[in-house]
Amino acid sequence: MKDRYRRFSYLSDIEGMKNAIGEMKGKFFPKQPLLNRNLTFVTQVPLPDEEWFIKTITDKIAHHPENGMEYPFYDEPIFDKPLVGFVRGDDPIFDQFKQIIGQHHFTPFEIMKWQAENNGVSPPEASDLSVVSFVMPITRKTKKDNAAAIDWPSERWAQTRLAGEIFSQTIVREIVTDLMGHGILVIAPDVTPKFNKQRYPKVGWASPWSHRHVAYAAGLGTFGIQDFLITEKGCAHRLGSFVVNLKLSPNRQRPEDIHANCLHYQGRKCLICVKRCPVNAITAENAHDKEACYQKVAKSLKYCNKNYHLFIYGCGLCATGVPCESGIPKPLQTD
Ligand code: SF4
Numbered sequence: 551m552k553d554r555y556r557r558f559s560y561l562s563d564i565e566g567m568k569n570a571i572g573e574m575k576g577k578f579f580p581k582q583p584l585l586n587r588n589l590t591f592v593t594q595v596p597l598p599d600e601e602w603f604i605k606t607i608t609d610k611i612a613h614h615p616e617n618g619m620e621y622p623f624y625d626e627p628i629f630d631k632p633l634v635g636f637v638r639g640d641d642p643i644f645d646q647f648k649q650i651i652g653q654h655h656f657t658p659f660e661i662m663k664w665q666a667e668n669n670g671v672s673p674p675e676a677s678d679l680s681v682v683s684f685v686m687p688i689t690r691k692t693k694k695d696n697a698a699a700i701d702w703p704s705e706r707w708a709q710t711r712l713a714g715e716i717f718s719q720t721i722v723r724e725i726v727t728d729l730m731g732h733g734i735l736v737i738a739p740d741v742t743p744k745f746n747k748q749r750y751p752k753v754g755w756a757s758p759w760s761h762r763h764v765a766y767a768a769g770l771g772t773f774g775i776q777d778f779l780i781t782e783k784g785c786a787h788r789l790g791s792f793v794v795n796l797k798l799s800p801n802r803q804r805p806e807d808i809h810a811n812c813l814h815y816q817g818r819k820c821l822i823c824v825k826r827c828p829v830n831a832i833t834a835e836n837a838h839d840k841e842a843c844y845q846k847v848a849k850s851l852k853y854c855n856k857n858y859h860l861f862i863y864g865c866g867l868c869a870t871g872v873p874c875e876s877g878i879p880k881p882l883q884t885d
C-alpha cells in the first residue's frame with residue numbers, strides 16, 4: 551500500500567473498491583489454498599500449538615511490511631502488538647450464537663465442512679476444531695487523531711480501515727496457506743464466497759461470521775454499549791479469526807457478563823460514547839442503533855474519497871476519546 555496516492559480515487563482506488571465489495575458480498579478474494587493431502591496430522595511433529603499461533607501472529611504484526619500506513623504517514627505501523635485467544639470448535643456458545651445472532655451465523659463445524667468438501671476430505675468433528683481469534687490494537691497516533699474528530703473519521707483512521715483490513719486478510723491468508731500446505735485444514739470464513747452481509751429482521755446488517763462474537767467467545771473482551779468489543783487493550787482495534795483442525799486450549803477466562811468491561815452497564819457514570827456519536831445512534835435506553843450508525847458510516851465513503859482519496863467508509867468516533875478506548879476502564883480493572 552505504501553506508494554499509492556490516488557488523485558482520482560473513485561476511479562483509481564481499485565483495491566479499496568474490491569475490499570469494500572468483498573467485505574459486503576464475499577467477492578474478489580484470492581482462491582482458497584488447497585489442502586496438501588500427501589501430508590497428514592501424523593507426519594506433523596510437532597503440531598502447531600497455542601504458542602505457535604501467538605508467536606506467528608505477533609511476529610507478523612511486528613515485522614510484516616504490509617503493516618504500514620501510506621502517504622502521508624509513511625513508516626508508521628497500522629497496528630500494535632496483538633492479543634490472541636482460542637476457543638474450542640464444539641464450545642456450546644456457537645449454538646447460542648445461532649439463537650442470539652441468527653441461524654445464518656456459521657458454527658466452526660459448518661464452515662469447516664465447506665472447506666473439507668472443497669478439498670475432497672471428510673469434515674472433522676467439531677471437537678477436533680478450534681477457533682483462533684486475534685485483536686490488533688490501533689496505534690496511539692491514530693486514536694489521538696480520531697479522538698479529535700467530531701463528525702467524520704480522521705485520515706489515519708480511514709487508512710487503518712482500508713489498509714488494516716487488507717493487512718489482516720493478508721496475514722491470515724499466509725497462515726492458511728502455510729497450514730494447508732502442511733496438510734492441516736484451516737479456513738478464514740470472512741475471505742470466502744460464503745461471507746455475505748445482509749440485513750436481517752432481528753439484528754440488522756450482519757455477516758455469517760462475526761469476529762467480535764468470536765473474540766468474546768475466546769475471552770478476549772466484552773461488549774460496550776456502542777457494540778465495540780472492550781479488550782484489555784481497549785476497543786479501538788481490528789479483529790480477525792479463523793478455524794483450524796487442531797485441538798487448542800482456551801487461554802482466557804470468558805466473563806459470563808457480556809458487558810463486564812463497560813462502565814455504563816456496570817452501574818458507573820460514563821456514556822461518553824453517546825456524546826461522541828454525531829448522529830445520536832447510541833442512547834442509554836436503546837443502546838446502539840445499528841441502522842442509524844450504518845447510514846452515517848455509509849455517508850463517510852464520500853467524505854473519505856473527497857478528503858483522503860480513499861475508497862473506504864468508517865467512523866469509530868465512539869471508540870476513541872472514550873474511557874474504554876485503550877484498555878478496560880480503570881474502575882473495572884481487577885488486577
Ligand atoms: S464509553 Fe463508557 S459507556 Fe461507552 S462503551 Fe465505553 S465504557 Fe461503556
Ligand code: SF4
Binds near residue numbers: 826832838846865
Ligand atoms: S460508529 Fe456509529 S455509533 Fe459510533 S460514533 Fe460512528 S455513527 Fe455513531
